[in-house]
Amino acid sequence: MSFRIRAAVDSDLQHLYEMAKLTGGGFTNLPPDRRALTAKLERSHAAFARTGDGVEDELFVLVLENTQTGEVRGTCQIFTQVGQSWPFYSYRIGTLTQHSKELKRTFRADMLTLATDLEGASEVGGLFLHPGERAGGLGLLLARSRYLFIKAHRARFADRVLAELRGIIDEAGGSPFWDGLAGRFFGMNFQDADQFNAINGHQFIADLMPKHPIYTAMLSESARAAIGLPHPSGRAAMRMLENEGFAFENYIDIFDGGPTMTAKTDSVRAIADAREARVARVADDGGVASLVASGTLGDFRCAFGDVRVGEDGVGVGVTEGCAGSLGIGLGDAVLHVPRL
Known part of the structure; x- marks a missing residue:
């Protein structure tokens, strides 16, 4: 079979919707909501239509097409500059060290601090490959095609690029990290919050999330264990990102605790090579x-x-x-x- 990556068009909506229903939750960039997907396609059309250079707040949606059947069997997205329409929040993992002379002991506490450090970066995300096609390197084609697109339109992208990996999701579709932290402040379960975020954006985080640092020792054991870990289905994606030169620099997703990987755009292997x-x-x-x-x-x-x-x-x-x-x-x- 022959496959190619191309720009998404309106007629791809049904294929995207069907794939979105297969993601299993926690996949913010591909929500199973026709209205949200239509808005993404419209935004993507506008980005493809603009011919000028310069970094703006844009989204490009690409799809994997079987050229023999015309079926769409995968998709990926590229955001040119995050944090422009609303803040791009992450938790930054840090350590507070304190020493007690009386006890002759040094105490180190891991902390999570709400941060917008990654605002202005480009983002590669929204990668999903239909379960029936997870062979033959098609995931690699989806992933690396994004870097060739950036190379071909370098002036449209920032000097830093990030990728968010989905965190640990349990069999019921819940998130141990969400339940142990943000869920206590929002009065909604992970599935509802994830869907709301996918459709309406991050602003409700700014409205309700506590701004003070969180000591990880105060979280449940299951929440602590999920910090910085990718979903099992995302381990291969994490290895691919590492092979491209991305690194985990202690930023995690505020919803599920999954790792955020970052790299200098021109140092990404596929772009440089x-x-x-x-x-x-x-x-x-x-x-x-x-x-x-x-x-x-x-x-x-x-x-x-x-x-x-x-x-x-x-x-x-x-x-x-x-x-x-x-x-x-x-x-x-x-x-x-x-x-x-």
């Missing part, structure tokens, strides 16, 4: 297994393909299947990066 070239040959004669991207904005496409770099270092050969998926031919410009 991507190369521009012109197609000089279309043939199935081998090469390096790669991601290949073409086009800009709404015409952006990305797919797997073998790339053979020519002796001049400028022209490349690509496989016929890749060229067909991207709709490219001789002389067309592409970005390519090894698949890993």
